[in-house]
Amino acid sequence: MNISLDLYKVFYFVAKNKSVTKAAKELMISQPAVSKSIKTLENEMNSKLFERTNNGVELTETGILIYKRIENAMFLIESAEKDVESLLNMEIGTLRIGASKVIIDEFLMPYIVKFKNKYPKIDIKILTENTNVLEEYKLGLVDIIFTNMPAEIPNNCKFVKLITLNNCFAANENYNEYKNKELKATDLEKLPLLLLNKGTVNRTRIEDYCSNKDIQINPKMEFGSNSVVKEFTLNGFGIGMLDEEHIKEELKSGKLFKLDINIPLTEKYLGMCYNEDNSRVALQEFIKMIEEDLKLSDV
Numbered sequence: 001m002n003i004s005l006d007l008y009k010v011f012y013f014v015a016k017n018k019s020v021t022k023a024a025k026e027l028m029i030s031q032p033a034v035s036k037s038i039k040t041l042e043n044e045m046n047s048k049l050f051e052r053t054n055n056g057v058e059l060t061e062t063g064i065l066i067y068k069r070i071e072n073a074m075f076l077i078e079s080a081e082k083d084v085e086s087l088l089n090m091e092i093g094t095l096r097i098g099a100s101k102v103i104i105d106e107f108l109m110p111y112i113v114k115f116k117n118k119y120p121k122i123d124i125k126i127l128t129e130n131t132n133v134l135e136e137y138k139l140g141l142v143d144i145i146f147t148n149m150p151a152e153i154p155n156n157c158k159f160v161k162l163i164t165l166n167n168c169f170a171a172n173e174n175y176n177e178y179k180n181k182e183l184k185a186t187d188l189e190k191l192p193l194l195l196l197n198k199g200t201v202n203r204t205r206i207e208d209y210c211s212n213k214d215i216q217i218n219p220k221m222e223f224g225s226n227s228v229v230k231e232f233t234l235n236g237f238g239i240g241m242l243d244e245e246h247i248k249e250e251l252k253s254g255k256l257f258k259l260d261i262n263i264p265l266t267e268k269y270l271g272m273c274y275n276e277d278n279s280r281v282a283l284q285e286f287i288k289m290i291e292e293d294l295k296l297s298d299v
Helices: 005-017 020-027 031-045 061-088 101-118 133-138 173-178 185-189 201-212 226-234 248-253 281-294
Strands: 050-053 056-059 094-099 123-127 144-149 158-165 167-171 193-196 221-223 239-243 268-274
Touching: 005 020, 005 031, 005 056, 005 061, 020 031, 020 056, 056 061, 094 101, 094 281, 101 123, 101 144, 101 226, 101 281, 144 158, 144 201, 144 281, 158 281, 167 173, 167 201, 185 201, 193 201, 193 226, 201 239, 201 268, 221 226, 226 239, 268 281
Parallel strands: 094 123, 094 144, 193 221, 193 239
Antiparallel strands: 050 056, 144 268, 158 268, 167 239
């Protein structure tokens, strides 16, 4: 037999309520429609399923057998429907984000806070610089990554440009000798530079520029993350190559100042990457929140 699940559903509600009228009300269909479904199911089963009583209906022996078999299945279906409803209403779910500490501090945190306040029941997981965020994405550990570009983006990953990032060289008061002083690109050779390790976006950009201009740089210190470059710059260990957008508060307060040195570098920007096929409701809502706030366009 290949009987429609809808017929079993009607049978279940009639048996549970012991009433065609109550079943129709709960299913939000007409009583004749319920009666017709029961008659169709009985014909398919070639067996009577209900006996009429003064108070409604009672299951026959066959009806009891069927009800026992489908009761758990209907409970699971109802439970699944409630879970889907909760998911769509953002009452359950998980959002997994990959980003560096600097990007979280300087860009993402207001969005994370706003999202959490709006959807307090969504579990937010953050993966930072323990591994490369692109690798985290490839391994399926995160739903969305925020990273500096240009970078190698996986084939199944949609990239959306967020904000343009402008590199600058910054220092604290220990290097006031360079404050308000116009410097040349060749001065990079003598500056106590704090740079990211080789292979990173910032390091590659400055090395490419210097190579084209036949400038030799010898960093004083090298680090694995922008956040560490920022901390060492703030503490006066040298002159850091940083993203201006990520130190705007320090520049405004005077904790750091920008060196006056004009070095045109290739464009760099902060972007978010995610798989368009990822149907997680929480992810789609988070992306929508950022896109609406920034009025983004794809690149």
